[in-house]
Amino acid sequence: MTSLRRIWAILRKELVQLRRDRTTAALILMIPQIQLILFGYAINTNVRHIPVAVVDQSRTGLSRALIQMVEATQVVDVTLRLPTVQEARRAVRASRVRAVLILPPDLDARVARSPAANMGQPDSTEFASARPVGQWIVDASDTMVAGAIKGLRLMPLAELFRQPPNRQVPTCEVALFSNPEQRTEVNVVPGLVGIILTMTMIMFTSAAIVRERERGNMEMLINTPVRPIELMLGKIVPYMGIGLVQMAIILSLGHVLFNVPVAGSLWVLLAITLLFILASLSLGLVFSTFAKSQLQAMQLTVFVLLPSILLSGFMFPYDGMPKPAQWIANVLPATHLMTMIRGVVLRDAWIEDLAGGMIWMGGFAALGLLVATLRFRKRLD
């Protein structure tokens, strides 16, 4: 069939041009590796080693032991010791430290009465015993830092007196599935597939039609019998292969470097990634029919890339977002991929669990291809 031959002609042309463009070819392989290594190590939601100051007004053996205990949690590093609260607040303002621990002069007396020290059970409604031992002043602009320091609020004090820590009986037992060691990488590595593919796939095709125009090839092309749909398919197919290569790089490096094994079926993984690639490529093609220059195409790519990073659930939990933001996130193919790829890689989700997202992405891809094909006119006006 002639139609297939023309698709093949476009496809081969794209591959030849890509092969000649060595830098782009190298970037296709390097970008996923570098970003995986960078983000895999860098992104960590378990906040540790927050620099803090201590204002120790009691200066007793107990206060020194208490400071050591706080440091032993590794949540904070005491980097500064200051004599007054005023100076400590200044240090917070100058962002030399994120928080200040203030230990009052009557620390020993407070500790002795504190229920946290586990020395008998005084009435907690009694004013004297309900008083806390010390105070944290926190720069709470970063909610994650604030949350980590809040976690020190209920630090048991029994260890100060070489007693076993207060054993609290939990109301509920928590069993951690998928990521029992609570490593951030486990969540980041599969998510990175979605981010990198969003970036490269949309970028490639958003420039695809514009490039023909900018380099002056369009007038020749529209004078040939090539059909818009043939042109679109010929431009999509080579990049599907590239997208799969990128996914393979990320997941295999993620396995080797960060010990994130693929729990689910590789076939399901292939299916959802292909659908996502198709959706991204067709979105890029739609952009390509709007953009007048490669610069505009790039801007449109970033326009989608940022929400794909911030709203898709890659960085912040999808469920925590307000409803309208969730609706917007649901339009983005990346959001669906985040759920699905984490499902397959981490939880061995099977195809019927993912049907909804897959249908949505397939529909998105088909719609994008249709819009791009209809918008592409073989005319100059």
Added chain:
Amino acid sequence: MTEPVVVARGITRRFGPKTAVDTVDLRIERGQIYGFLGPNGSGKTTLMRMLTGILRPSEGEALVLGVRLPGNAEPLKQQIGYMTQTFSHYRDMTVLENLRFCADIYGLTARERRARLDELLQIHDLTEQAHQMAGSLSGGQRQRLALAAAVLHRPRLLFLDEPTSAVDPESRRAFWEQLFDLVDDGASIIVSTHFMDEAERCHRIAILDHGRKRADGPPPRLMRDLDANVVEVEGGNLRLFKRDLDGRPGIMSTAQIGERLRVLVEKSIGDPAAHVRKAGKLALNVRCEVVRPNLEDVFVSATRRAVREGAA
């Protein structure tokens, strides 16, 4: 009498307030090389783009190889070849890769393609450059590649938009030989140019100026039917003489060509040579002689008349 390849009636194209092509009528017969002669901005490219169907006419219509325009131009694509003004093939692909691409787009089978590409490389003298990047070709080689790609699928009608603007005279000669070979094989060709010598090679031309067709016909007939006499002046101070003549009644235009001044005199003047001699006050030892009009005279006369009509 066979059907003409192009018939256009009142074809017009406006871009905003500007009219690029203004109610042009055309009739282009089969087996001819038809030239659009005109300066830059005269509407040659716009007219050509309308006839290939990539630009919609604002008004009027055309019948190209039996396909009605404006309308679905797709059935036309397989039958026409189009060589754009600026090189529009892929600079980062080799000559052979570019030709293969076009062959596949036009649906040649693998066997047809191999034979046709060998043939084209040979005819257009590109065999040595077959594996060279199109971007690194010389102007003449690029033009040969563009022509080879445009004729690859043996189109019945070939559009060439200023094909020889960036080419040396020798390549231009060879190029025109190719065109006559193509016509001999049964193709019809529409070519736009602003070179007089090139226009003179065409079977018929249309002179375009400011989007209007000012004259059309075979170049010899246009020269013969010129409604002006041409007087060549030699000797004396030609710059001074020219200043004297400009604006005089009966004098249509003057242009210096080397040692001579070429003067267009209105047909109504009885003795053009004497008229010119008298018109120049300072003409002491000049020689005036009526000569045969050339195509440039036709062009000047045609576009000048338009200016006068426009002013009236």
